[in-house]
Amino acid sequence: MDEEGITIRLTRDQAFVLSDWLYQVMFQSDDLEGIVHDRAVWSPIYAISGTLDKRLSEIFMPDYGPRLEAAKERLRVNLYGGADESTAAGQDTTDAPQAHQIERGTAGNHSESDQGQ
Numbered sequence: 001m002d003e004e005g006i007t008i009r010l011t012r013d014q015a016f017v018l019s020d021w022l023y024q025v026m027f028q029s030d031d032l033e034g035i036v037h038d039r040a041v042w043s044p045i046y047a048i049s050g051t052l053d054k055r056l057s058e059i060f061m062p063d064y065g066p067r068l069e070a071a072k073e074r075l076r077v078n079l080y081g082g083a084d085e086s087t088a089a090g091q092d093t094t095d096a097p098q099a100h101q102i103e104r105g106t107a108g109n110h111s112e113s114d115q116g117q
Contacts, residue, residue: 017075019049019052026045
């Protein structure tokens, strides 16, 4: 079996939004099993999530929520040519950064050496 690695290219906005979505599915909702029934698929999901965590300095920034919303809006505009109301009504994404950072053990850890790894 060929174990050659595969490279996937994402824009920074795509990576940021995907990272947040993966975090929501994997850690906040505990619904990964409900969404992905075959546990073999979990391996690449965890690999992608871990890679994004290492590469995205945005997930450690105090203005995570506004940055995430701006990235989502840019992606919507690029994809649909305008705003899209796909965020669930009443869903507050401003709490996500703190929970995201706490879950990942990074709350308050903003050292420059951690960024860009």
